[in-house]
Amino acid sequence: MNYYNEIKEIIIKSEIYDKTKDYLKDRNKVKVYFEIGKLLSEAGKEYGKNIIKQYSEKLIIEVGKKYNERNLRYMRQFYEIFDTSIWNIACSKLSWSHYREVLSLKNINAIRYYLNECENKNLSIKQLHTIIKNNEYGRLSEETKNKLAKSEQLNIKDLIPKPIIIKNSTLQDKLSEYALKEIILNNLDDFLSQLGSGYAYIGNEYKIKLGSTYNYIDLLLFNINYNSYIVIELKTTPLKKEHIGQIEIYMNYIDENIKNIIHNKTIGIIICKEDNKYVIKYCSDKRIIAREYKIV
Numbered sequence: 447m448n449y450y451n452e453i454k455e456i457i458i459k460s461e462i463y464d465k466t467k468d469y470l471k472d473r474n475k476v477k478v479y480f481e482i483g484k485l486l487s488e489a490g491k492e493y494g495k496n497i498i499k500q501y502s503e504k505l506i507i508e509v510g511k512k513y514n515e516r517n518l519r520y521m522r523q524f525y526e527i528f529d530t531s532i533w534n535i536a537c538s539k540l541s542w543s544h545y546r547e548v549l550s551l552k553n554i555n556a557i558r559y560y561l562n563e564c565e566n567k568n569l570s571i572k573q574l575h576t577i578i579k580n581n582e583y584g585r586l587s588e589e590t591k592n593k594l595a596k597s598e599q600l601n602i603k604d605l606i607p608k609p610i611i612i613k614n615s616t617l618q619d620k621l622s623e624y625a626l627k628e629i630i631l632n633n634l635d636d637f638l639s640q641l642g643s644g645y646a647y648i649g650n651e652y653k654i655k656l657g658s659t660y661n662y663i664d665l666l667l668f669n670i671n672y673n674s675y676i677v678i679e680l681k682t683t684p685l686k687k688e689h690i691g692q693i694e695i696y697m698n699y700i701d702e703n704i705k706n707i708i709h710n711k712t713i714g715i716i717i718c719k720e721d722n723k724y725v726i727k728y729c730s731d732k733r734i735i736a737r738e739y740k741i742v
Contacts (some may be wrong), residue, residue: 483525644671
């Protein structure tokens with residue numbers, strides 16, 4: 447079999463297709479690069495891995511510079527990763543640039559997670575690069591990773607990473623709760639994406655009246671996917687048992703006075719400087735979630 451001529455023919459047809467059907471260019475490129483990767487993989491088994499260098503030298507001259515050795519190796523790697531994966535590239539709407547961004551990852555479950563995030567949240571290449579750089583998959587619990595690997599149903603707690611990354615250019619070691627809240631509000635979209643999908647902002651310093659006194663919820667959100675309000679309390683100290691009592695009161699207030707009968711019960715998230723697994727372990731209200739934050 448003449449692998450080189452077949453690869454060259456596929457490339458030439460692809461270049462013509464790209465010029466005449468621009469709106470489907472990205473999806474065609476993914477399919478073509480997968481086919482080229484397959485041929486390169488088979489050629490490597492027959493003629494040795496150095497065959498890619500030989501092919502690239504000829505293709506650069508006969509077709510174009512973008513078919514250099516590095517890019518051909520990416521195509522072979524692309525095929526070898528996804529040939530045995532349950533991820534269906536034929537049904538995917540992602541671009542070659544999305545796939546190229548995950549090729550450096552070794553864990554197929556991590557790759558599948560990031561690609562799912564791209565499809566579910568319509569992430570740009572830049573956004574994908576950011577969540578990979580922030581090791582979002584690595585910050586998920588082992589329980590969540592096992593659920594993802596088995597395609598089991600996830601709950602809201604599963605997809606909140608540990609720790610939550612909060613971006614702040616000043617990198618202050620000590621922050622007041624007010625300062626922490628302002629940092630979050632200044633980059634609200636990023637913060638909401640850290641929590642997962644389906645979050646909508648309701649307000650900050652949300653005022654509620656308990657008897658004759660007013661109290662203020664740090665952040666009030668609503669999650670469309672889980673059809674419930676989300677109370678967030680910010681703590682710049684380690685998690686304490688009194689924090690549980692405080693957020694539980696706020697959650698119960700929202701349930702009794704704000705939520706509609708069609709909504710699920712309110713969920714509480716305590717974002718703290720340092721988690722305390724024993725406080726959460728012996729907390730009877732399983733709607734309450736605690737997560738450490740990390741300033742970067």
